[in-house]
Amino acid sequence: MDAVRVAVVTSAAGLAHDQDLPSIVAALRAAGLAAEPVRWDAARPARARYELAVIRSTWDYVERLDAFLTWADATAAGTRLWNPAPVVRWNSDKHYLRELAGYGVPVVPTRILEPGEPCTPADFDRAHGVVVKPAISAGAVDTARYRPGRSADAARHARTLLERGRSVLVQPYLPRIAEGERALVFVGGAFSHAIRKEPLLTEPGVIDNDRAPHLGVVPHRPTGAEVRTALAALAAVPDPRALLFARVDLVPADTGEPLVLELELIEPNLFLDTDPAALDRLVAAVAARARARGPDG
Structure with missing residues (x-):
């Protein structure tokens, strides 16, 4: 029986900088899987050549979210995708x-401001200050904290995001x-x-x-x-x-x-x-799904 083909899904930046990627691919191969790193935006879609696609370092997905979600849906239609496309869509927005x-x-108390809603410094008045972040973001991009008494600065930050059509999370800073x-x-x-x-x-x-x-x-x-x-x-x-x-x-x-x-x-x-056993656990979980044939496999 041929080895199950596994796409370990990454990005251009991931291929260059994901330090875990080579060890994950090598460990999957050692477990008997035909694994290789694949950019999610490759010219030929992963679903055309692989039986499994495991998302690992698609670090540019936030900047191209609509295209990425379309890719996830299309990939899931032709192969088994982890995590599943509905989970990816749900988790992509901090709503x-x-x-x-x-x-x-x-959860950390969170108020969400939507584009078009009024936004005043009073919305950012918290005892220890606030954190302002976009609802769709990764790696703390476009995120900042503000001390008490700097509510006007926090409001200005939020308005900048709102004017760009982005929903904004306002959370208290927790000392x-x-x-x-x-x-x-x-x-x-x-x-x-x-x-x-x-x-x-x-x-x-x-x-x-x-x-x-x-x-x-x-x-x-x-x-x-x-x-x-x-x-x-x-x-x-x-x-x-x-x-x-x-x-x-x-x-x-x-x-x-x-x-x-x-x-x-x-x-x-x-x-x-x-953790010395973490990679083995991940490989075992991928291998179990690779050999499964049910709807959750």
């Missing part, structure tokens, strides 16, 4: 935080984020490993689109509350059984309660180098 909150998942963001990684539906990293928005009032997205990464042993919160968030995802991989980013509230900052279900950094 999903409102949905999670509706299910009772503890205990200085203790570090937590990221819990799940593979094949089960908890794999976790990390803690330094907060990104250390310079108030600064939009730095060239900042490194992951600083000071160290392994982290999550608390029971952190695991429960992450599982509650994943349970609210459309068809959570279909998730091959997931990363749940958490920050502590003033009380210490873990709050969901984001769900990363499209092309997250899985921090495979922080």
Whole structure:
């Protein structure tokens, strides 16, 4: 029997800079799969040549979101795509935080401003300041935090985004984020490993689109509350059984309660180098789906 053909989906930037990509491809090949890296925007679509497509480092998807979502739908029509196209579409817009909150998942309190809505400094008056970010973004692009008393600056930032037709998230700045963001990684539906990293928005009032997205990464042993919160968030995802991989980013509230900052279900950094078994878990999960023939395979 021929080996199952697997496209490990990336981008031009991913081919150049994704440090995990070569090891993932090599490990999949060692497991008996015919794996190779493939740009999502390649001239010939992945569905024409592969039985599986696993999204890994499609780092330019936000800049070309409509084209990327069209690609995901088209690819899923001809092969098995992970994560699935409906999950990719749902996770591409941070309006999903409102949905999670509706299910009772503890999330960072979030107000969403829509283009055409009025926007005044009063909307940004919080005890410890605010964070302003687009609803569709990755890597903290076009995101900044503002100190108390700088509400006019925060409003100006939001209006700039709104005038470009972009929805805007307004969130309170949580001082205990200085203790570090937590990221819990799940593979094949089960908890794999976790990390803690330094907060990104250390310079108030600064939009730095060239900042490194992951600083000071160290392994982290999550608390029971952190695991429960992450599982509650994943349970609210459309068809959570279909998730091959997931990363749940958490920050502590003033009380210490873990709050969901984001769900990363499209092309997250899985921090495979922080746990010696992480790559094996990912390969095993891909291999299991490669050999499955059911609708969820």
